[in-house]
Amino acid sequence: MKAVVLVGGEGTRLRPLTLxxxxxxxxxxxxxxxxxxxxxxxxxxxxxxxxxxxYLPDAFMKAYPDGQAAGVRLxxxxxxxxxxxxxxxxxxxxxxxxxxxxxxxxxxxxxDLDLTSLVAFHRERGAEGTIHLHPVPDPSAFGVxxxxxxxxxxxxxxxxxxxxxPTNEINAGTYVLEASVLDRIPEGGRVSxxxxxxxxxxxxxxxxxxxxDRYWIDTGTPSAYLEANFDYVNxxxxxxxxxxxxxxxxxxxxxxxxxxxxxxxGPAVVFAGCVVEHGARIERSILGRGSVVSAGALVxxxxxxxGCHVASDAQVAGSVMGPRSIVGQRADVxxxxxxxxxxxxxxxxxxxxxxxxx
Numbered sequence: 318m319k320a321v322v323l324v325g326g327e328g329t330r331l332r333p334l335t336l337x338x339x340x341x342x343x344x345x346x347x348x349x350x351x352x353x354x355x356x357x358x359x360x361x362x363x364x365x366x367x368x369x370x371x372y373l374p375d376a377f378m379k380a381y382p383d384g385q386a387a388g389v390r391l392x393x394x395x396x397x398x399x400x401x402x403x404x405x406x407x408x409x410x411x412x413x414x415x416x417x418x419x420x421x422x423x424x425x426x427x428x429d430l431d432l433t434s435l436v437a438f439h440r441e442r443g444a445e446g447t448i449h450l451h452p453v454p455d456p457s458a459f460g461v462x463x464x465x466x467x468x469x470x471x472x473x474x475x476x477x478x479x480x481x482x483p484t485n486e487i488n489a490g491t492y493v494l495e496a497s498v499l500d501r502i503p504e505g506g507r508v509s510x511x512x513x514x515x516x517x518x519x520x521x522x523x524x525x526x527x528x529x530d531r532y533w534i535d536t537g538t539p540s541a542y543l544e545a546n547f548d549y550v551n552x553x554x555x556x557x558x559x560x561x562x563x564x565x566x567x568x569x570x571x572x573x574x575x576x577x578x579x580x581x582x583g584p585a586v587v588f589a590g591c592v593v594e595h596g597a598r599i600e601r602s603i604l605g606r607g608s609v610v611s612a613g614a615l616v617x618x619x620x621x622x623x624g625c626h627v628a629s630d631a632q633v634a635g636s637v638m639g640p641r642s643i644v645g646q647r648a649d650v651x652x653x654x655x656x657x658x659x660x661x662x663x664x665x666x667x668x669x670x671x672x673x674x675x
Contacts, residue, residue, distance in 0.1 A: 318436070319417075320363045320389075321409045322354065324424035325371025325396055330538050333657030333674040334639050339373045341424040342380065343542065344622060346549045346603060347572070347588055349380065350536065354424055355387035361432035363389060363420060369409035371396045403510035406494075407502040416496050423490040427545055429532040429554065430491055438527045439493040442468060445523035446498055446515070451489035451533045455479050459487035460511060462526050470524040473516055486528050490535070539637055539653045546603055546620050550584045562586065572606075579610065588623075597627075605640070618652070628664070636668075642675065 328340030335343075341351040355366060366389045368377055374395045384391045394412040396405060406421055418439070420432065430449055439447035448470065450462055460475045463483040474483060488511065501517060502508050518524035532554055536545045548554050550570075562570040568583025575587050579597030588606040593599055596612035605623035610616055613630040624641040627633055631644045635652025638644070642656040645664035650656070654668045659675030662668055 318363050318365075318420060319413065319415055320358050320366045320420040320422060321369055321406050321413075321415075322351070322358075322366050322422055322424045323369050323402065323405055324351065324377070325369050325399070325405055326425070327372045328425070328537070331542060331655070333660070333672055334637065334655060336674065337373075337658050339376050340537070342376050344605070345427070345536075346546055346586055347605070350427070350545075351377070351424055352387045353427055354422060355389045357428065357430075358420070358422065358432070359388040361436075363432075365390045365392065365413075367392045367394050367409045367413040367415070368424075369394055369396065369405040371399055371405070399507065400505075401507040401509045403502045403508035403514045404506060406510060407499050407504065407508075410496070410499055415499075418493065418495055421492040421494060423535075425536050426490045427532070427534050427536060428489070428491065430489070430529050431531065432491070435491070435527055435529065436493050438468070439525065442525045444493075444525040445495050445521075446518055446525070447493040448515070448524070448526040449489045449491035450486040450526050450528040452485050452528060452530050453487055454485070456482045456485045456487055462486060462488050464526050468525045468527055469522060470515070470519050470526050472519065473511065486526075488526075489529075489533055539655050543618070543620060543635070543637060543653070547601070547618075550586055550601070550603065552584075561589070579612075594629075639675070642673075 324341045328335035331340050342349050345353050392413045394409040457479045461482050461484050463471050465471055501514055534545050536542050561572045565571050569581045570586045573589030575591040577593040578595040579593040582600040585599055586603045590607040591604045592609045594612040597610045597614045600617040602616045603620045605621050607623055608621045608625040610627045611629040614627045615632045617634045619633050619636050621638045622640045625638045626643045628646040631648045633650040636650050636654040638656045639658040642660040644650055644662045648662045648666045651669045655672045657675045660673045
């Protein structure tokens with residue numbers, strides 16, 4: 318089966334991390350997010366994916382020059398201009414010559430959805446399109462999708478008040494579509510699948526939906542990005558799947574050779590080449606390859622990407638440090654702060670829920 322993976326967005330909510338890197342290439346416990354997404358698709362029989370590219374497309378082509386990732390063959394479809402969700406689906410699917418049932422997923426959504434069952438449901442209903450729904454405690458920030466007893470979608474209700482929502486099941490961003498859906502999408506312009514294509518299918522009674530309450534997260538905000546990383550580390554998604562990680566017996570996963578003399582409080586992940594000096598303390602954090610935490614420093618509930626440095630007596634809590642970023646001596650970085658690639662926080666500086674570009 319083929320899939321269209323939407324990866325064209327600019328990831329503005331994760332800036333400055335995404336100023337130089339597409340959000341789907343950001344690491345989730347050391348593995349690019351797009352590989353986590355593709356690996357899940359491969360487990361359900363998807364063997365070819367079309368990446369619908371727009372923002373920084375060369376980053377994907379450079380990372381996977383042989384057109385393979387996570388056991389899936391890749392085709393690159395670069396939008397000539399932003400086409401919105403439906404326009405991007407049509408462009409990518411047409412570019413790849415898709416002419417049969419296919420799957421659409423968002424490249425920044427991580428899920429344990431039973432895609433095999435969703436496809437089976439789609440075929441049993443003779444649907445033209447089928448949406449994965451996910452239940453949430455408060456649907457007021459989402460578009461909810463009520464269905465009838467057969468699973469046929471009856472309406473789309475955008476961000477209803479919590480006490481007026483007809484259902485708590487939201488559009489979770491995975492679709493099974495027939496090729497006929499492509500004919501519904503005008504060529505070459507901006508078209509929203511949620512606001513234009515799907516409502517037209519509702520009117521024709523050809524759109525179905527099925528709920529699945531397995532793990533699901535949209536990683537588009539700093540808080541959600543941190544949560545997605547720690548859901549792996551905390552075992553919420555099962556064992557961390559990353560090559561070369563070995564549990565040292567304290568709930569700390571270590572990769573390769575690192576120089577760790579400081580105090581470690583798990584669960585935590587330390588990738589190869591890290592230095593944690595005597596007197597430093599790491600609590601429930603991920604240290605990217607080659608990162609250094611100096612004596613007297615504290616790193617807690619944070620994600621450090623490769624080559625970061627937390628200087629002596631500094632503190633980083635509940636935050637994300639982009640590649641090669643530096644926190645100077647006695648600096649205090651508090652939740653939820655985001656440091657971009659090569660960012661520098663000067664010695665003694667307080668950064669409280671702020672974003673610091675490199």
